[in-house]
Amino acid sequence: MVLKWSRTLVNIYRVQTNLWFSCRSISRVSSVELPKVVDSMGKSYADISEGHGLEQLVNLNTMFRTKAVSLALPPGSPHRINDPNYKGIRLFILRLMLFYSKQSMSIRAANVIYRRVVSQADNPMVYDVFRLEKTFRTTFSMLVVHMWLCLRRLKVEGKEGVELGQYVYEIYNHDLEIRVSKAGVNLLLSKWMRELEKIFYGNIVAYDTAMLPEAKPDALHNTIWKNVFSSDGSPTYDAAALPAVLAFSRYVRRECTCLSLTDKESMFSGNFMFSAIYDPNTPR
Numbered sequence: 001m002v003l004k005w006s007r008t009l010v011n012i013y014r015v016q017t018n019l020w021f022s023c024r025s026i027s028r029v030s031s032v033e034l035p036k037v038v039d040s041m042g043k044s045y046a047d048i049s050e051g052h053g054l055e056q057l058v059n060l061n062t063m064f065r066t067k068a069v070s071l072a073l074p075p076g077s078p079h080r081i082n083d084p085n086y087k088g089i090r091l092f093i094l095r096l097m098l099f100y101s102k103q104s105m106s107i108r109a110a111n112v113i114y115r116r117v118v119s120q121a122d123n124p125m126v127y128d129v130f131r132l133e134k135t136f137r138t139t140f141s142m143l144v145v146h147m148w149l150c151l152r153r154l155k156v157e158g159k160e161g162v163e164l165g166q167y168v169y170e171i172y173n174h175d176l177e178i179r180v181s182k183a184g185v186n187l188l189l190s191k192w193m194r195e196l197e198k199i200f201y202g203n204i205v206a207y208d209t210a211m212l213p214e215a216k217p218d219a220l221h222n223t224i225w226k227n228v229f230s231s232d233g234s235p236t237y238d239a240a241a242l243p244a245v246l247a248f249s250r251y252v253r254r255e256c257t258c259l260s261l262t263d264k265e266s267m268f269s270g271n272f273m274f275s276a277i278y279d280p281n282t283p284r
Contacts, residue, residue, distance in 0.1 A: 060243040063129075064250040064275075068257035071273055072266035080271050081112050110167035112270025117146040117168075118175070120274040129277050130244045132229070136183045140176075140196070141228045144203050145252065146274065147172055152208070153259040153267055164268060173197075203227050211256065220249045251275070 073080045083105070086094055098104055120126065121142035127134045150168060154161035177193060185192050206227065210219040222235065228248065229241050237245070255274060259267070266272045 060129075060247040063247045064254050066254075068254050068261060070261040070263070070266075071255075071258045071275065072262050073271045073273060077271075079273060081115075082269070082271075083108065106164055106167050109268055109270050110164060110171055113150055113164075113168050113267075114171045114175070116270060116273060117143065117150060117172070120146050120277075123277060125277045130229075130248055131241070132244075136179070137231075138228070139179075141203075143172070143176070144200055145207070145228070147200075148204050148207050149252070149255050149259060149274075151204070152256070153262070156260070157264055157267070161268075207252075211253075220252065221245055224249055224252065251277075 094100060121139060124134065126132070126142060127138065132138045147168070151165045154165040154168070173193070176196060177189065180189060180192055180196070206223045207220075209215060210223045225237060225241070225245050226235060229238070229245055258275060259272075262272050
């Protein structure tokens with residue numbers, strides 16, 4: 001049902017003009033269709049933001065302007081997840097059971113990496129800060145953004161990173177299928193998963209294109225607006241959303257740089273964490 005990441009990686013990261021324009025239409029379709037099935041939201045950004053003071057909205061302009069740093073967790077961090085250090089007969093038995101095989105270790109690492117993605121995508125603070133109603137559509141958008149950030153970084157490490165990214169992608173798909181089912185889509189589940197797969201790849205191409213050196217200055221803003229903030233896929237900005245769109249764009253760019261500063265061992269073990277999302281009243 002799902003094309004393997006490793007088989008399609010080359011096509012995903014070719015940002016040829018014809019592919020880019022075809023994927024833009026996919027992004028627009030995703031913004032229109034998903035809420036009809038799982039959200040029934042029908043609210044503009046202004047509706048969602050109602051009640052938030054102007055001071056908070058203005059504070060968005062101060063966020064994510066600090067210098068980028070590595071996202072690697074320090075050795076003593078309680079958030080680190082390491083393989084248990086078994087010895088003796090336990091170690092012998094686990095080796096016989098291929099617990100320490102390359103595939104088993106990659107699957108465990110991929111689970112930790114995806115846990116980092118989910119932790120950020122499901123974080124209520126993300127939706128509070130950026131004035132987003134937490135629905136299936138917005139949560140899916142956040143999952144895609146953070147999956148893209150991780151896969152983009154893993155790809156830098158060549159074949160080894162691509163293979164690990166494949167495991168992360170398969171875990172993501174399994175989790176997404178559960179989320180779709182919980183959202184109430186029990187009939188034609190395979191059809192919906194195929195549509196979400198198209199949206200995923202379309203969004204990845206759109207984000208990669210927006211990050212190219214030759215991209216227009218507002219390319220990332222427009223992509224984020226259509227894929228994350230717009231409830232109907234409209235290319236026309238909701239004026240009330242502009243501070244949040246710009247702040248989220250800065251967040252994405254900063255996380256890209258932070259991940260590029262994160263060492264390979266931390267990435268491959270999943271011992272990193274995305275930057276914390278603070279209250280808008282606290283400058284970031």
